[in-house]
Amino acid sequence: MVERKLKARFFDESNFIQLFLRGYETQTIFFGKEYEFEETETTVLDVKTEIHERLRIPLDKFLLLYQNQVLDGENENKTLRQCGISDNSTIYMCLKLLGGARLSFYIILLNDEIKQVYIDSKLKVAELKTKIAQSKKVPELRRAKLTIEDIELDDNLTFEQLGIQDDSVIAYEEVTLFDVDGVSVSFAPDMISYDDSQEARAEMPCGHFISKDSMASYLISEAMDSKLSIHCPGVDMQNKKCGAEWDINLCKKIAMLTREENDKLEATMAKTLFYQQIDGRECPFCKTFYIRQKGSKNIRMNCPVCKSKGKSSEFCYLCLRKWQKKEGVGEGYCGHDQCSGSFKEVSILQVCGVINIQGVGQVPSIRACTVCFALIEHNQGCKHMTCKNKHEFCFICLNPWRGHNNSTCAVAPRQVLQQ
Numbered sequence: 001m002v003e004r005k006l007k008a009r010f011f012d013e014s015n016f017i018q019l020f021l022r023g024y025e026t027q028t029i030f031f032g033k034e035y036e037f038e039e040t041e042t043t044v045l046d047v048k049t050e051i052h053e054r055l056r057i058p059l060d061k062f063l064l065l066y067q068n069q070v071l072d073g074e075n076e077n078k079t080l081r082q083c084g085i086s087d088n089s090t091i092y093m094c095l096k097l098l099g100g101a102r103l104s105f106y107i108i109l110l111n112d113e114i115k116q117v118y119i120d121s122k123l124k125v126a127e128l129k130t131k132i133a134q135s136k137k138v139p140e141l142r143r144a145k146l147t148i149e150d151i152e153l154d155d156n157l158t159f160e161q162l163g164i165q166d167d168s169v170i171a172y173e174e175v176t177l178f179d180v181d182g183v184s185v186s187f188a189p190d191m192i193s194y195d196d197s198q199e200a201r202a203e204m205p206c207g208h209f210i211s212k213d214s215m216a217s218y219l220i221s222e223a224m225d226s227k228l229s230i231h232c233p234g235v236d237m238q239n240k241k242c243g244a245e246w247d248i249n250l251c252k253k254i255a256m257l258t259r260e261e262n263d264k265l266e267a268t269m270a271k272t273l274f275y276q277q278i279d280g281r282e283c284p285f286c287k288t289f290y291i292r293q294k295g296s297k298n299i300r301m302n303c304p305v306c307k308s309k310g311k312s313s314e315f316c317y318l319c320l321r322k323w324q325k326k327e328g329v330g331e332g333y334c335g336h337d338q339c340s341g342s343f344k345e346v347s348i349l350q351v352c353g354v355i356n357i358q359g360v361g362q363v364p365s366i367r368a369c370t371v372c373f374a375l376i377e378h379n380q381g382c383k384h385m386t387c388k389n390k391h392e393f394c395f396i397c398l399n400p401w402r403g404h405n406n407s408t409c410a411v412a413p414r415q416v417l418q419q
């Protein structure tokens, strides 16, 4: 301001005009000659810029009014004279509000680009994250966080609940293992990908290191592989596998699974537990899950859910078809062909033909599932069989598919089932 006054002395001060500004609180704000407003030179935008510097209001958040004119848009480039503004004129300013519950703030993206966003303040933090991820303007992150001054914003709260103010600056960043409580972190190389870049990796209790992305893909692939416990895949100098069992909840914490990944993991593991571990079944009609009472040998099942609806509810425990009686087949035996629960049909295992599977000959074409004894005829495909009760085994050696060893796989003899 002092500088301005000094400079002004060398000019003919009478060229400068003074203006009054109203519309901000109840004040009349005076702009004296030291502002060097000049009728034919100074534009509306120049005046706005001075107001912006004095009142700290962003330029695009207010406009000026003079007499019958709104000095917005194109009019901002007009000179004061073109608007008819002269010495001692009073102009009015008015703030532009978005109305509603809209918020405007700035987001610093990963590439340090700053973007202004306008959102409904009722939006949840998680919803804004999804919008940013979908905008494709940023690299895809498995887990992202929004922070203000290094404090992470809670996904489940709205911007209103968080009290975020207009013009706040929010950072969009990747969540790292440093953000996870109870995990010791290091920059040691990843035991799966051997990646040794400067990334935080978790130190597992067995001493091996793993990044969150490696952990996520390992967890999901193990679950898809019917595993119910997670073991360290690390190897030592002598190429000996570590194999230490890891706490699955610790693994999940480190993997920072997305909602979809977590759903997939839970569903896959629950199915493994249900089909492989406790030998559960689905009702063939209504798909309700159940297990047979311990010690029961009955194969004639009655689904209580279907029964309560007056629908067909009886089915065979072994072949999962609607319960059927057959002439000459004893009470309690399944009346369907090709079911090991059918008294007469088990001999099929002894008399069926032989086939060639993947170069291995003399394999009986019909086998009984090694868990539930459901009969399966090999029509096509490889030796990896899944029975209708989802038990997986090798059609050639009859060993469970889990842990199947190709080097010891040899044709198992025809099966003998006792009824």
Ligand SMILES: [Zn+2]
Binding pocket: 204, 206, 207, 208, 232, 233, 234, 242, 243, 244
């Ligand atoms: Zn280990």
Ligand SMILES: [Zn+2]
Binding pocket: 283, 284, 285, 286, 287, 288, 303, 304, 305, 306, 307, 313
């Ligand atoms: Zn049912």
Ligand SMILES: [Zn+2]
Binding pocket: 316, 317, 318, 319, 320, 321, 334, 335, 336, 339, 340, 341, 342
């Ligand atoms: Zn049956």
Ligand SMILES: [Zn+2]
Binding pocket: 369, 370, 371, 372, 373, 374, 387, 388, 389, 390, 391
């Ligand atoms: Zn089976």
Ligand SMILES: [Zn+2]
Binding pocket: 383, 394, 395, 396, 397, 398, 399, 404, 405, 409, 410
């Ligand atoms: Zn085999």
